[in-house]
Amino acid sequence: MQQFDLIIVGGGLAGASLAIALRDTRLRIALVENQPPCAPEGWDARVYAISPANVEFLEAIGTWKHLDSGRMAPIRAMQICGDAGGKLEFSAFDTGVSELGWILESSLMACELWESAKRQGNLTLFSPARPAKLEFRDDAAVLQLSDGMVLSAKLLVGADGRDSWIRQAAGLVAVNTPYGEKGLVANFSTGKPHRNVAYQWFRDDGVLAYLPLPGNRISIVWSTPDAHADQLCLLPPDQFCDRVAEAGANTLGRLELLTPAAAFPLRLMRVPQTVAPRLALVGDAGHGIHPLSGHGINLGFQDAMVLAGQLAATQPWQDIGQERFLQRYQRARREETMLMQTTTDGLRRLFREDSPGVRPLRNLGLNLTNSLPFVKNALVRYALGAL
């Protein structure tokens, strides 16, 4: 049996960033990952809007400076359009910051984090590897891998994504509410410059976002009912481009497809308990959120940051797997996670609501917010600071 202080299962963005944030500690870490990341040729269609607070986290763990700046785009402004003339606009300039966030490819971050993990002195990588059996003892979590190897540690962290094997093996409940929608992603070149503006349209058929990439390129996320998403995926490229351009009010002129469309089923997932004796969950293993607010991995990075901060501050005699210690992590993350899930879910419901009178009201709400600089700035500052 190999002994560690901490075993992390899942070397995606949340798990790998947690491991790296602990690189200067005395903790001996095992990182178990089944499928190491790889960068696709060309542009990755999975791109994320990373908040300034998480840029700071990636800077603090030494990852940000190694990312290729030619492959990331700052968001200088945001335009949110309702389905009946409502409009809400934010700009970095008005908010007094240099950018509202950054758009980055998922694989760009994942590969960089993975390379750092490989070089980390206090970390042993088990990859490709996956867990087969989990047992909790009074003083340790004991994890058997599918090749028969046995690892033990005071604390086990499940960072293995929304279908987390660890969460299920530990018996932690996840309450899933499928949205009946898919998040359709694809990259395009644009006829007109995007000027680093991120656009979002609340439409009858879902929510469409245009996210700026370097040059005249954008990435889209179109959260739309399953049948519509499947239908869009089957369209020939030319027709698909026309549909996406039209849905975005032809704002950026003619679109040309750079990467084929891919669709991801969406669900709200609440996990009432994200810790147990000798166990903690981070990232999508512990919460699922609709992508319309672009907060999934932003919450995951904050989980990693908070848990790493607490672990790094422990004394050698402290038991990091004790539930009382882990409850502090759960309490620290619960409010923000619930707030983001509830707000995002509520916004989605508001714009899916069909009853008469709601449509003008919700659009009026956008216009009203837009005309109140104080409220608007408070909103954007909260989003910048909290995440």
Ligand SMILES: Cc1cc2nc3c(=O)[nH]c(=O)nc-3n(C[C@H](O)[C@H](O)[C@H](O)COP(=O)(O)OP(=O)(O)OC[C@H]3O[C@@H](n4cnc5c(N)ncnc54)[C@H](O)[C@@H]3O)c2cc1C
């Ligand atoms: C369409 C769409 C758009 C999105 N846009 C945004 C956005 O703009 N901004 C944002 O913040 N978030 C966004 N998200 C959410 C984001 O994708 C997730 O929050 C993020 O990928 C979660 O990272 P994670 O590391 O927690 O989990 P994952 O990325 O799922 O990583 C889990 C890791 O664990 C490994 N693993 C899984 N099971 C095992 C096992 N049994 N054994 C060993 N290893 C295992 C996997 O190989 C993987 O590497 C979006 C999501 C969707 C669907």
